[in-house]
Amino acid sequence: MKKALLLRFEADAGVMKLPLFEYACPTTISEAVALLASHDGEAKPLAGGQSLVPMLAFRVASPALLVDLRKLLELRQIKIADNGVTLGAMVRWRDILDDTRLRTAHPLLVAAVEHIGHYQIRNCGTVGGSVAHADPAAEMPGIVVTCEATIAVSGKAGERVIKSSDFFRGPLTTALTPDEIITEIRLPPWPAKRRFGFQEFARRHGDFAMAGAALFYDEDGQDRACNAHVGVIGVSDRPLRLVAVEQVLNGNKIDLALIAKAEATASAAVNPPNDIHAGGAYRKALVGVMVERALKSATTQRN
Ligand SMILES: Cc1cc2nc3c(=O)[nH]c(=O)nc-3n(C[C@H](O)[C@H](O)[C@H](O)COP(=O)(O)OP(=O)(O)OC[C@H]3O[C@@H](n4cnc5c(N)ncnc54)[C@H](O)[C@@H]3O)c2cc1C
Numbered sequence: 597m598k599k600a601l602l603l604r605f606e607a608d609a610g611v612m613k614l615p616l617f618e619y620a621c622p623t624t625i626s627e628a629v630a631l632l633a634s635h636d637g638e639a640k641p642l643a644g645g646q647s648l649v650p651m652l653a654f655r656v657a658s659p660a661l662l663v664d665l666r667k668l669l670e671l672r673q674i675k676i677a678d679n680g681v682t683l684g685a686m687v688r689w690r691d692i693l694d695d696t697r698l699r700t701a702h703p704l705l706v707a708a709v710e711h712i713g714h715y716q717i718r719n720c721g722t723v724g725g726s727v728a729h730a731d732p733a734a735e736m737p738g739i740v741v742t743c744e745a746t747i748a749v750s751g752k753a754g755e756r757v758i759k760s761s762d763f764f765r766g767p768l769t770t771a772l773t774p775d776e777i778i779t780e781i782r783l784p785p786w787p788a789k790r791r792f793g794f795q796e797f798a799r800r801h802g803d804f805a806m807a808g809a810a811l812f813y814d815e816d817g818q819d820r821a822c823n824a825h826v827g828v829i830g831v832s833d834r835p836l837r838l839v840a841v842e843q844v845l846n847g848n849k850i851d852l853a854l855i856a857k858a859e860a861t862a863s864a865a866v867n868p869p870n871d872i873h874a875g876g877a878y879r880k881a882l883v884g885v886m887v888e889r890a891l892k893s894a895t896t897q898r899n
Pocket of ligand 1: 640641642643644645646647648649665685686711712713714717720721722723724725726728729733734735736772776777778779802803804805
């Protein structure tokens with residue numbers, strides 16, 4: 597509470613950019629949930645602060661209370677087991693890149709995280725913060741949707757597990773209720789020899805993608821693709837699975853002709869709006885190229 601008073605004082609003196617807020621730093625998940633629930637939708641969790649703090653500075657968000665999750669040590673674990681990879685919500689991008697086990701346990705995740713932000717962002721930003729923030733161009737929500745991950749959350753009504761297909765509702769909008777925190781992101785098992793590719797286009801490395809593609813497929817023993825999963829980011833109000841492209845791939849050998857068909861199908865499947873970074877038509881073409889490049893890298897890349 598001392599810190600909250602200090603923040604108030606500086607804001608009142610006109611020194612601070614952020615709006616007034618109370619600050620709490622609980623040490624248990626149940627305490628964090630109780631704090632969120634006690635503020636009638638006016639409290640927000642604080643993870644790495646890489647999106648929330650700029651939003652406060654721009655007055656896009658002005659919660660009455662920030663509930664800092666940094667002392668919830670159980671949310672910092674990376675677990676690798678037969679049932680897949682489980683990332684605690686407070687696992688940072690840096691933790692993923694430093695954990696050499698993940699290069700075989702989930703190489704697509706690692707390939708995507710390598711594109712996120714800059715050194716400082718990767719040292720602070722967390723998987724839970726990114727998934728809760730739900731930026732349609734962010735890599736982690738794209739991986740969650742492509743891999744059919746599940747999102748475990750805790751709230752005043754208890755715990756629940758949300759399917760990725762139900763979680764993202766639109767730009768910065770999710771199925772979370774205001775008293776809920778994400779505790780874990782659970783990625784299904786990644787078999788050996790799975791082929792995968794991740795590609796994105798951004799003007800500068802570390803910027804959010806103008807369009808990107810994450811994909812994987814297995815092979816049926818006769819070099820034909822099966823179980824294809826294709827996800828794209830930056831071309832809609834949320835990350836998308838492109839089932840039409842998966843249908844093009846499944847049951848077929850991935851050669852240049854099929855890749856060209858997949859590219860055209862990907863472009864046809866999306867309808868991105870114009871925005872300040874690019875026109876919709878440009879993004880539509882770009883996402884096809886991202887799928888094409890990701891497929892080409894998948895033909896040479898597997899764990
Ligand atoms: C210059 C810059 C470049 C960036 N580039 C990229 C990029 O290329 N790709 C990319 O994906 N991201 C990028 N980011 C964002 C960064 O990856 C952050 O990690 C991410 O936006 C949010 O994570 P965070 O831990 O910082 O969350 P915070 O900013 O602390 O929180 C974000 C939101 O999630 C909520 N929240 C946080 N944790 C939880 C939880 N456990 N449960 C429920 N709600 C929660 C908060 O209340 C808030 O609404 C960039 C950021 C900056 C500043």
